[in-house]
Amino acid sequence: xxxxxxxxxxxxxxxxxxxxxxxxxxxxxxxxxxxxxxxxxxxxxxxxxxxxxxxxxxxxxxxxxxxxxxxxxxxxxxxxxxxxxxxxxxxxxxxxxxxxxxxxxxxxxxxxxxxxxxxxxxxxxxxxxxxxxxxxxxxxxxxxxxxxxxxxxxxxxxxxxxxxxxxxxxxxxxxxxxx
Numbered sequence: 001x002x003x004x005x006x007x008x009x010x011x012x013x014x015x016x017x018x019x020x021x022x023x024x025x026x027x028x029x030x031x032x033x034x035x036x037x038x039x040x041x042x043x044x045x046x047x048x049x050x051x052x053x054x055x056x057x058x059x060x061x062x063x064x065x066x067x068x069x070x071x072x073x074x075x076x077x078x079x080x081x082x083x084x085x086x087x088x089x090x091x092x093x094x095x096x097x098x099x100x101x102x103x104x105x106x107x108x109x110x111x112x113x114x115x116x117x118x119x120x121x122x123x124x125x126x127x128x129x130x131x132x133x134x135x136x137x138x139x140x141x142x143x144x145x146x147x148x149x150x151x152x153x154x155x156x157x158x159x160x161x162x163x164x165x166x167x168x169x170x171x172x173x174x175x176x177x178x179x
Contacts, residue, residue, distance in 0.1 A: 005041060005045055005173070006045075006172075006173050006174035006175065007174070008041070009032060009038055009041060009042055009045075009173060009174055010174050012031055012032040012035055012038040013027050013028065013029060013031065013032055013154070013174075014027075014028040014030070014031040015027060015028070016028055023179075024179075025179050027126065027154055027156075027176065029064060029125055029126075029153060029154070032153075033067065042068070042153060042173060043068065043071050043072065043075070045173045046068060046071075046072045046123070046151055046173070047072060047075050047076070049151065049171050050072070050076060050121060050149070050151070051075075051076065053119075053121075053148060054119055055076055055078045055119050055120070055121050055148060056078055056079060056115075056118035056119045056120065057073075057078055057079045057080070057081050057113070057114055057118055057119075057120045057121075057145065058070075058072050058073035058076065058078050058079070058080055058081070058120075058121050058122075058123055059081045059082075059083055059109070059114075059120055059121070059122045059123070059136060059139075059140055059145075060073075060080065060081070060082060060083065060122075060123045060124065061083045061107070061122070061123075061124040061132055061133070061136050062082065062083065062084045062085055062088070062107075064124070064125035064126070065083075065123055065124035065125050066082060067125070068123050068124075068125060068151075068153060069123035069124075072121075072123060072151075078121075081109065081110070081113040081114060081120075082109075083107050083108070083109050083136045083139060084107065084108055084109075085105075085106070085107065085108070086106050086107075086108055087108075088108070089108050089109070089110055091110050091111070091112070092110065092111040092112070093108040093109060093110055093111055094108065094109055094111050094139055094142055094143065095107070095108045096108075096135040096136075096138050096139045096142075097135075098131045098132070098134065098135040099131060100129075100131060105131075105132075106135075107132065107135050107136060107139065108139075109136075109139040109140075109143070111143070113143065114140055114143040114144065114145040115143075115144065115145075116143075116144030116145075117144060117145075117146065118144070118145045118146065119145075119146055119148050120140050120145040120146060120147055120148060121147075121148055121149050121150070121151060122136050122137055122140065122147065122149070122150040122151070123150075123151045123152075124136075124150075124151075124152055125152065125153045125154065126152060126153065126154045126155075126156070127150075127152040127154070127155040127156065127161045127162065127165075127170070127172060128156050128159050128161050129159050129160075129161045129164070130159075130160075130161030130162065130163065130164030130165050131161075131164065133150050133152075133161070133164075133165055134164045134165060137150065137165070137168060147168050148169070149168060149169040149170070149171060150165055150168050150169070150170050150171070151170075151171045151172070152170075152171070152172045152173070153172070153173050153174065154172065154173070154174055154175070154176065155170075155172035155174070155175040155176070156175075156176050157175045157176065157177050158176070158177055158178050158179065
């Protein structure tokens with residue numbers, strides 16, 4: 001977590017109880033996105049963390065991850081690669097299935113989006129249980145990319161998603177230690 005700024009940015013996150021189901025507190029980032037200063041500061045946190053690293057590609061996860069990943073890729077001079085839900089990409093793709101708390105899901109990436117040896121950062125808006133990020137890292141590795149880190153605006157640390165990503169560097173702008 002980014003000391004100071006992460007706590008400041010939390011003031012721009014709307015908490016919605018019992019969404020999408022009872023007992024869940026949804027962390028709504030749309031309020032942060034609507035504030036130009038807060039949005040810029042959040043993007044600056046990502047940029048400052050990775051500006052000195054050589055990264056060829058920024059891979060982002062549908063859909064809110066695209067917001068931060070696209071900006072970061074542009075600022076770093078890296079390519080942008082979307083990871084999408086099944087049947088959303090038009091060309092030849094790789095698919096990775098993964099388990100959710102209740103059931104399974106899958107993600108896809110274009111088969112020609114990453115070349116062997118490319119340095120890759122994976123970006124998403126939220127780290128919860130880690131399944132989505134882990135599946136995205138697997139897709140990158142299957143294409144021959146080297147994961148240089150995974151980055152999130154928000155980490156729900158009480159869900160221990162970082163444990164599923166123990167083989168990569170994890171960065172989060174802000175963290176929530178409880179629901």
